[in-house]
Amino acid sequence: MAQGFSLQAALIKAFEETALMSGISLLIAVVAGGVLGLLLYVTSNPLFIKNRLVNQSVGIIINIVRSVPFLVLLVLLIPLSKMIVHTTIGPKAVVVPLAIAATAFFARLADASFADVSKGVIEAAVSTGASKWSVVARILLPEALPSLIRNITVTAVSLIGFSAMAGTVGGGGIGDLAIRYGYQRYQTDVMLICVVLLIILVQGVQLIGDISAKMLDKK
DSSP: OHHHHHHHHHHHHHHHHHHHHHHHHHHHIIIIIHHHHHHHHHTTOTTSOOOHHHHHHHHHHHHHHHHSOHHHHHHHTHHHHHHHHSOSSSHHHHHHHHHHHHHHHHHHHHHHHHHTSOHHHHHHHHHTTOOHHHHIIIIIHHHHHHHHHHHHHHHHHHHHHHHHHGGGGTOOHHHHHIIIIIITTOOHHHHHHHHHHHHHHHHHHHHHHHHHHHHHOOO
């Protein structure tokens, strides 16, 4: 009975840690990545503020971050994590590389979402004399919202996978529990439970994202 209670407590804690890591990182990614994605779009579109130098510079930085495998990025950013959260282990430390990786990932997806908006709609709004930022706020963002929701969902699912990988370096969460008990201590039941939890979490996020995007889609 004590062992079952201990396992239950460990699973609850792991679930909370994964939700915390993924949630905070997703929030940062949506805000920072959304801004970077918008910057990429407006600096590549002559209807707004086309600037090749800014566009290419931001694009190169994003591509560099995306080119580094997450586990390598996790280790590479240990000094930065320590400087920001004053620790190199646990969920708090993992949030830093998670947020950076997710921001670069979502920035490209956000740029694609904005690019999918009909150019004719934007041109019509600009031709009426509306300011560029008014077009962004009233036309571009609302039209791109369903696609952005879908891409936020994709980012959230990827973050859950990244957070599980963070368990290999003591990052906490479901992945950490699966490795420490399921793999290192050969407790197959713990491993299976962790896998089921991850599947349920991913399916839940995907379902919420799909429903939200469908409700907002006017097409």
